[in-house]
Amino acid sequence: MLGMLLLTSASLAQGPATDDSERIRQIVKEVLREYAATLGDRQADPAAKEMLRNLARDNRAFMTRQGAAHFKPFADGQRPRATVVTCSDSRVHTHALDATPDNDLFVIRNIGNQIATAEGSVEYGVSHLHTPLLLIIGHSACGAIQAAAGDYSAEPGPVRNELDSLQVPKGEGGMASVKLNVNHQVRHALGKYEEKVLTGKLTIVGAVYDFRNDLRQGPGKLVVTNVNGETDPVRIAAMDLMQGLETPEPKSGKRKR
């Protein structure tokens, strides 16, 4: 029964769309949805169950470690200092750049760390939460950049839509294109928030999280590649906001706000 329904659903999706086929497709979908609800978790992949158990265990440990006092300061509102646009890639996480990300980073993630497909979320961080920093982070070995540099015509429509807004040269899916994309995103943001940047209310920084050490500055280094549109590394290094960034922080990790 299930096999027949799945087969019907698939063949209808491939065939020419008519009013009848669309109506049947909707009915099949509805039946499948109802059937899935009756199954509970019986058909679930054991890997999903194991993952959920791991998440619950880690969450319990987190709650114990933090204690109730940790959550009190931000229980009723957030005051992040940075809006961060980064890739959904599972190898990229905020713990790489902020030891205390709670109430500090307003994070938007998607494939290819792009603004075009997340305008509303970026706007919320910059204009509603008034973060003084907009940080756009690309990363080494980015699958979205590799895909955008190749032929992605066989990808599903929603994936194609996201890849369409990544403008990188065909055949060049490496670090040069990762940086190029970060520069495009910074330019896009400058177009939207030019006034805030000019009045110093917002600084837009583009960076690359280099876990593969492509840039030879150490595995895991966050390399700043663009500041308000400036991409010359020498000029960036000379900027006031870059001074002291290489000085090791004291071991405590907690920063004053």
Ligand SMILES: [Zn+2]
């Ligand atoms: Zn990526």
